Amino acid sequence: MKKALLFSLALGLAVASYGQKSTRKKLDELVSGYASVGQFNGAVLIAKEGKILLQKGYGIKNYKKGERLSNNDIFELYSITKTFTSTLILKLAEEGKINVSDKLEKYYPGFPEGNAITIENLLTHTSGIYDYTRGNNMPNMREKTFVDFLRTKPLDFPPGTQWNYSNSGYWLLGFIIEKVTGKSYEKALKQYIFEPLKMKTAGLDYIKLVSKHRTTGYEILADSIKKEAEVYSSPGPFASGAIYATVGDMYNYYKGIKNNALLNSDSYTKAFTPYKNGYGYGWVISEFNGKKTVGHSGGGAGFRTNFVMIPENDICIVVLSNTESDDARFITDKVLEVLYDKPYIIPTEIIVDAEVLSRYRGYYKFKDSSIRVSVPGRRLAAQKTGGPKFELLALTNDYFYSPKGNIYLGFEKDENKQYKMSIHQGNDITKAERFIPSWGIIGTATNNGWDGNDIKMTQDTVNKMIWKLSGVRLKTGEMKFRFNNDWNESYGDNGPDNLLENDGENIQVTTGTYDLVLDITDPKKPKYSISNH
Numbered sequence: 001m002k003k004a005l006l007f008s009l010a011l012g013l014a015v016a017s018y019g020q021k022s023t024r025k026k027l028d029e030l031v032s033g034y035a036s037v038g039q040f041n042g043a044v045l046i047a048k049e050g051k052i053l054l055q056k057g058y059g060i061k062n063y064k065k066g067e068r069l070s071n072n073d074i075f076e077l078y079s080i081t082k083t084f085t086s087t088l089i090l091k092l093a094e095e096g097k098i099n100v101s102d103k104l105e106k107y108y109p110g111f112p113e114g115n116a117i118t119i120e121n122l123l124t125h126t127s128g129i130y131d132y133t134r135g136n137n138m139p140n141m142r143e144k145t146f147v148d149f150l151r152t153k154p155l156d157f158p159p160g161t162q163w164n165y166s167n168s169g170y171w172l173l174g175f176i177i178e179k180v181t182g183k184s185y186e187k188a189l190k191q192y193i194f195e196p197l198k199m200k201t202a203g204l205d206y207i208k209l210v211s212k213h214r215t216t217g218y219e220i221l222a223d224s225i226k227k228e229a230e231v232y233s234s235p236g237p238f239a240s241g242a243i244y245a246t247v248g249d250m251y252n253y254y255k256g257i258k259n260n261a262l263l264n265s266d267s268y269t270k271a272f273t274p275y276k277n278g279y280g281y282g283w284v285i286s287e288f289n290g291k292k293t294v295g296h297s298g299g300g301a302g303f304r305t306n307f308v309m310i311p312e313n314d315i316c317i318v319v320l321s322n323t324e325s326d327d328a329r330f331i332t333d334k335v336l337e338v339l340y341d342k343p344y345i346i347p348t349e350i351i352v353d354a355e356v357l358s359r360y361r362g363y364y365k366f367k368d369s370s371i372r373v374s375v376p377g378r379r380l381a382a383q384k385t386g387g388p389k390f391e392l393l394a395l396t397n398d399y400f401y402s403p404k405g406n407i408y409l410g411f412e413k414d415e416n417k418q419y420k421m422s423i424h425q426g427n428d429i430t431k432a433e434r435f436i437p438s439w440g441i442i443g444t445a446t447n448n449g450w451d452g453n454d455i456k457m458t459q460d461t462v463n464k465m466i467w468k469l470s471g472v473r474l475k476t477g478e479m480k481f482r483f484n485n486d487w488n489e490s491y492g493d494n495g496p497d498n499l500l501e502n503d504g505e506n507i508q509v510t511t512g513t514y515d516l517v518l519d520i521t522d523p524k525k526p527k528y529s530i531s532n533h
């Protein structure tokens with residue numbers, strides 16, 4: 001408690017000391033601070049009242065080539081693309097070539113419930129159409145294949161009655177744009193948006209992009225490992241997420257919106273009106289500090305992005321990151337705190353010896369949940385059962401915090417010289433005791449099914465990396481090995497080799513009594529055996 005109080009006071013003094021600095025300087029120090037502790041890698045542009053306050057790249061563009069990011073580099077936008085698709089639809093509506101009340105039946109005769117689904121339903125995610133990203137067996141993504149696939153899927157709900165994010169709806173809008181204009185979606189973008197707004201480096205289909213400013217996307221970008229992400233094959237996510245651009249391109253897009261260079265004010269009023277779940281015509285509508293915010297985020301292989309406008313104060317924020325571990329919306333929120341003179345922190349840390357960090361590794365029980373503390377690299381990481389993993393920054397050798405998770409963890413030894421944890425969130429402090437978890441099995445082959453608790457295995461007395469279960473009665477069905485009742489770590493078998501893979505395929509079992517052995521002596525190649533008892 002004393003440490004938390006002292007730290008809070010220190011933060012208060014740190015923030016107060018920034019009062020005399022310019023907003024431009026504060027913003028750069030803020031983003032630089034998160035970049036320096038591995039919490040952000042990308043490019044940002046922040047503008048207010050017609051002036052660019054910050055336009056800069058931070059971190060790695062391509063690790064193998066030793067390239068650093070600049071403000072001219074190109075990123076995949078992913079779902080920010082939906083705002084462009086909406087703009088094209090509304091532009092065609094202004095030209096009298098389409099109407100948002102048009103029925104899908106007009107463009108795809110015989111489509112299930114096509115006489116009830118409107119263009120507006122597609123724009124606002126209220127169509128009920130199945131989202132293909134939940135799973136599909138399409139051999140290609142051509143229009144006929146795509147539409148025929150959707151015809152086989154029942155609607156999630158009657159059109160207009162509920163809200164469910166559907167990338168499929170925006171693919172259909174892209175196809176409709178092509179039908180109405182007689183041009184490809186990409187050519188329509190160039191004619192109506194990119195060229196008029198001088199978005200010179202913006203384009204479609206990242207896999208085809210050849211440019212010295214092309215940014216490499218990373219699945220993992222950490223000190224210990226750097227793993228490049230896949231690049232989606234053509235046409236990419238199409239009208240739901242295939243546009244790429246620089247932060248400068250996005251600022252030109254913002255100015256075009258602000259100045260009604262693309263649409264008239266009535267069209268923007270419709271677009272920026274929330275229908276269900278705070279979603280308008282391709283735009284997410286929310287608020288900050290009592291001000292209406294309009295924008296959209298994006299995320300997919302290798303990239304996380306966010307684009308936010310506050311029309312009342314003429315604010316534009318573009319955050320583009322080339323790593324899947326970043327949260328562009330989090331950085332946006334931190335920027336807004338600076339712009340609106342809210343309390344904010346610039347993250348800091350000390351380097352703690354790896355041997356000291358290893359002392360805290362383990363599982364800690366509190367209330368009806370638990371936290372797993374691991375050391376994936378040079379920092380601690382904490383993950384609540386069923387929740388996301390947060391990287392922890394060290395303030396001292398035994399006190400850590402997560403800027404993104406807003407959580408502080410302290411470690412100290414009890415009377416038995418065992419480490420226990422204190423969890424600080426706001427004014428609440430919770431104690432957590434260390435415990436030894438276990439592996440188990442789960443699935444329809446067990447009496448507990450998939451929704452129950454694990455059937456626990458017993459740790460070998462000699463080799464602590466071997467777990468056993470003897471004489472267990474199983475029925476015909478499927479099973480997996482799971483750690484501590486937590487789906488964040490489960491093993492299945494993708495091949496007939498008795499080797500296990502994290503999140504691998506379910507293991508098929510027939511009725512009988514078995515002895516099971518799980519061997520994780522080599523964590524990279526865990527293996528198992530199932531034999532008759």
